[in-house]
Each structure stands twice: as structure tokens, then as C-alpha cells.
Amino acid sequence: MTRTVSTTPFDDQKPGTSGLRKKVPVFQQPNYAENFIQSIFDALSGFGGRLLVVGGDGRYYNREVIGKVIAMAAANGFGKVMVGQGGILSTPAASHLIRKYKAFGGIILSASHNPGGPRQDFGIKYNAGNGGPAPEKITDAIYARSKEIREYRIAEIGEIDIDIIGTVEAGGMEVEIVDPVRDYADLMESLFDFEALRKLFESGFRMRFDAMHAVTGPYATEIFERRLGAAPGTCRNFRPLPDFGGHHPDPNLVHAKHLYDEMMGPDAPDFGAASDGDGDRNLIIGKGIFVTPSDSLALLAANATVAPAYTGGLAGIARSMPTSGAADRVAQKLGVGLYETPTGWKFFGNLLDAGMATICGEESAGTGSSHVREKDGLWAVLLWLSILAARRESVSEIVTKHWATYGRNYYSRHDYEEVDAAAANALMEELREKLASLPGTQVCGLKIETADDFAYHDPVDGSVSVQQGIRILFEGGSRVVFRLSGTGTSGATLRVYIERYEPDAARHGLDTQAALADLIAAADEIAGIRRHTGRERPSVIT
Known part of the structure; x- marks a missing residue:
């Protein structure tokens, strides 16, 4: 009835x-x-x-x-x-x-x-x-x-x-x-060379995967431990719990600090990874090195042909606007299209459906490809494993060589969580009102070249999405981006993205926050972050 x-x-x-x-x-x-x-x-x-x-x-x-x-x-x-x-x-x-x-x-x-x-x-x-x-x-x-x-x-x-x-x-x-696992695991086996990955683990390669008591636990244990033969215990916190074990299931350096500490320790495994609540995000850490999501996207795109599903090359690469420009230089070298979209995986769908892009990524730890229409945490981990198996180099060696080839994008995201919504909106409105007056001015010794409120014109259906993030671009290619997140449930989350491109390999070993210090100070001066939010520092830095 x-x-x-x-x-x-x-x-x-x-x-x-x-x-x-x-x-x-x-x-x-x-x-x-x-x-x-x-x-x-x-x-x-x-x-x-x-x-x-x-x-x-x-x-x-x-x-x-x-x-x-x-x-x-x-x-x-x-x-x-x-x-x-x-x-x-x-x-x-x-x-x-x-x-x-x-x-x-x-x-x-x-x-x-x-x-x-x-x-x-x-x-x-x-x-x-x-x-x-x-x-x-x-x-x-x-x-x-x-x-x-x-x-x-x-x-x-x-x-x-x-x-x-x-x-x-x-x-x-x-x-x-x-x-819930079988069809997905079979799909992964069709995309990657599982025999090569089994040999990688047989060689003594050690991995730690933290499912954070979230959804990927059953998927990870089936794929890594059962199908690929990783050592029992490779997957940690693999039982999904209604409260995620009382923890925050966000695979970042704050909420997965125990994994980071292990990977920076003297007896670190060769490779560490984590995924989030619903399995679409990923954290990648090598022995002694954290790989930013922006760098991970660029590295995955540059090396994707090691996996059977991508041996024919990429149709294109797409990234969200706040994501660093590291993938842009990979697209340029490969001679494929690079598409800059607003934040939100739905904007990649048209590009994937039209065959214009193969690999997509967001700085918020999401990467994926044309195999589905969502970002995919375990897919990213398996492609990283495929690269490690093919190149027989450490994560650190692979990243360092990538920077030497393409240059390094020093990049960080500063999150101000649960800010009063009215204060956050006032900050953004004030920024919008002065955008036209910013170009040509100097802040903290940096000259502003352009400033705008990002609007996306979809190349497939012609739709337009406006007010997708405020961009301040400085001479030399550095930039700061401000946007309010749409993923929280309390107050507002102000995200500030800071980026500096460094082509000189001799300067690739700097501490990220130190390399961005002048841009961080400029961001606060331009937007009045402390004045509007009352916060002296971000809630989370990634």
C-alpha cells in the first residue's frame, strides 16, 4: 500500500x-x-x-x-x-x-x-x-x-x-x-596490472593503508591484502563504524597525523595512503615525503601510461581552479588539453562524457579518471602503486625527478573552519568590491598583476557558473585564491589557497610555509582575514 x-x-x-x-x-x-x-x-x-x-x-x-x-x-x-x-x-x-x-x-x-x-x-x-x-x-x-x-x-x-x-x-x-565490493574490485583489476602489483609486494615492498574506520576498509582489504597479497595488517582501521571511531575521516595531515608520523619515522613503510568517509579522496605519503594532492594529480597524469587502461595516452587533464598549476605543465608537455573548472566533481562530468579529459583532480585530495564519474581514492592509490612497480624508485625519487623536469609548485591550503557565516560572506563581498582596484598595486613587496572572481564557461554545454572563487595573481606567476567551501554543516569554512611556482631545482628543498610566507602575509592584508574572522591562524593547514 x-x-x-x-x-x-x-x-x-x-x-x-x-x-x-x-x-x-x-x-x-x-x-x-x-x-x-x-x-x-x-x-x-x-x-x-x-x-x-x-x-x-x-x-x-x-x-x-x-x-x-x-x-x-x-x-x-x-x-x-x-x-x-x-x-x-x-x-x-x-x-x-x-x-x-x-x-x-x-x-x-x-x-x-x-x-x-x-x-x-x-x-x-x-x-x-x-x-x-x-x-x-x-x-x-x-x-x-x-x-x-x-x-x-x-x-x-x-x-x-x-x-x-x-x-x-x-x-x-x-x-x-x-x-558492495566485488564489482568495484573487478573494475580495478581490469584497469591495472594486478600481476605486476603482486610481484611488487612479493619483493618485500611494504605499504600502510588507513581506511579511517570509513567505507574503504572492506574494499582495501579485498584489493590490497587478498587480491594483491599485501601483508596482513597492511590495512588499518578497516572496519566501517557509524562514528568513524570518534575520529574525523578526512585524509589530511591533521586527521591522519598518526600515518604521517609513521611515514616520517625510522622504520617507515615504502608507501602510505589513506582515504576518507565515502572513499573518494586520498592521502599519499612516501617514506619521508608528503605528496600534495596537486602534485599527485600532476604525477599521476605524467605517468599514467604505466597502467594498461591508459597505455593509449590521455585525452586531456582537468583540474579545479584552486588546484595548483602543476598539472598544466604536464598537459603542455603531453600536448593534450588542460581544463580549469570550478570546485565540485560534477563540473568534470561533461568533459569526461565528451571524451575531452581522462584524468581529473582537485586540491582537496580528490583524483579520478574516466572509469567512473566520481573522484576515486583507491584508484589513485592503485595508480601510484603501478608507478612504483614500473619505475622501481621511491616516492621521494619520483617526486624529486618530476620537480626537476617540470618545476615545483609550492602550494598550501589554509582552512578557517566554522567561521561565522555573516563574517565570511562580508569578507568575500569586500574582496569583490575592490577587485578592480587591485591590479598594479603592491602588497608585502608583491605586485598584483590581475584580480578576478572566477567564472566557468563549460566548453561542452555552454553553461556558465559565476562567483567560483576570487583569484589574486601576482607578477611571476604566484597567486592567492579565496573561496567559501560548500562541504561543511556549521557556519562557513573559508579556504585560502597559496601558490608559488619555482622552476629552479636548487630551490626545491625549501619548507613550504617558509617559501610561501610573503604570500600568506599578503593574503591576510588583502582580505583582512584576522579582522573579519577574529582568527589568528587557520584551523587546518595542508
């Missing part, structure tokens, strides 16, 4: 760059999750009888909302729902299932790298039929619908045991519970 339930709109259901993210108690309000799910369905058409993929990162409230999605999908006319066993499905694995089984789309329940727990973060994101995050025209339609919704439809189907693999009928709809 299907019920039509009367409801009233909520005024705060505008999706960000990765869906709707709020605290769990917000989603637990009567009708809150149902309103947003129904708004997704109301914004779509043509899904009658089609397949919907559903899963999440295992965080608190995941199972309850999966039950709501199944019941509402049945009431709204879907023909089948495919669910990861236990509600588990990494974001890249969900993208792959959507594409492999030609689903109409998918609903992913995750707040990515944000903390989980009864009073922490939760999220709902819709992915389209190409496997990628919904484009802005769909998220705008979802938001518009959420402001006027008056009813939602839900089927009375009882509780479905999502821990048992198999198929059941519910409300006239088929529900299939699937192994």
Missing part, C-alpha cells in the same frame, strides 16, 4: 557541491529527509520501471534513510532498487554500479570527509545516469521543489534486511542487496 503524506517545506534544503549536508538531528526532524527525497524524485522524469542505486558510507543514520529511500522509490514508480550490503557503498563504487547496470541514477548517503555520529554530519546526494553528481540544473530544480513541496509518497513495505545478499519484492518493486 502507498501513502500520500501531507508536509510543509523546509527553507534550508539547498544542495551544495555534493548534495544536502546537515547535522543528523536536522535530518531526524519529522518529514525532513522525506521532503528532500521526494524533491529529488519530483525534479526528475522518465524513471518509471527503472533502476535506482542506493548506498552510503555507513555513517550514523545511514540505515534508516536507506529504508526511507527504498519505500519512497517504490511509491514513486521505480522498478528496482540496488542496495549495497549493510547499506555500504563507496561513492566511486556507486558511480560504477550506476554505469555498469545502466541505472537511471543513484542516491548516495554520505557527508564525505565530515565527522559522523548521533550529533554529527549526514548527507544525501543524487547522482545522474552517467554516474556523476547531479549537474546544477538538477540540483537547482531539487531546491526549487523543496521550497514548495506539500506532500510525499511512501510505500508500506515493512523492514527489509539489507545485510542479506539477494533479491526481495517490496511494494511491487524489486530490491536487490549486492556485494
